Amino acid sequence: MKATQKGRSPRGILAFVVAMLLLSGSLRLGSIGIAVASSTTDVDPKLGNVEAVSECVTDAETHELMELLKARSEQISALEAEQEKRQIELANAEATILENLSRVEEAETRLSQTIQRVDGASSKDVNKLTSVYESMKPKDAALLFEQMSPDFAAGFLAQMSPSAAAGILSGLTSEKAYTVSVVLAGRNANAPKQ
Known part of the structure; x- marks a missing residue:
């Protein structure tokens, strides 16, 4: 107060x-x-x-930790860049492989078509020649078959009618006829029986 x-x-x-x-x-x-x-x-x-x-x-530990994190971040960035580079290289390699595969498939198709044409032409030629040999006199055809290798002669005789083939075989020397007959008989020896 x-x-x-x-x-x-x-x-x-x-x-x-x-x-x-x-x-x-x-x-x-x-x-x-x-x-x-x-x-x-x-x-x-x-x-x-x-x-x-x-x-x-900042204190030393924090500074050291920051440096480690920065270094790790740089490593990760470098690895990511390398990974990206490898992925690009793999994609380019894959594209090249697919392109080459496509070329190989096209070449295979063309080769298959060529083989079919050649086989077809070859078959036509063999069939035509077989017809020519069948229409010849057996004695004249036998003179030609005497000069052929046994495998080649057997190929023609296998496609001929039995009577034409028999006429040509009868005109061959016994040694040549035997060799051609053995080749003919052995052509299917390795074929499966069942």
Whole structure:
């Protein structure tokens, strides 16, 4: 009550104390801000200007961990680039293989058609020649067959009618007729029986 008698109310004193605390706090914050600002700038003595420090100071373990992560990230990037390069090379190789396979299939088709034409022409020629030999006199045809190899002669005789083949065989020497007969008999010796 004495304080109220001197003209100061408790509320006034309290307001004064709060005002002083706020003023003190703001002065402290201001001086901290100035200290922080002065600690985050460097002065380049050669240039005479002020530059802001761009890196935060971290402890050694954090810095080491960051370096390891950066190195690992670079390794992963290099591996990914290598993987992508290999995938491109594999795709190109696959395309080349498919192209070559297509060429081989086309060549195989053309070869098959050529073989069929040749076989067809060859069969026609053999059939025609067989007909010529069948229509010849057996004695004249035997003179030609005497000059042929036994395998070749047996091929023609196998396609002839039995009577024409018998006439030609009878005109051959006994040795040649026997050899051709053995070739004819042995042509199907290795064929499966069942």
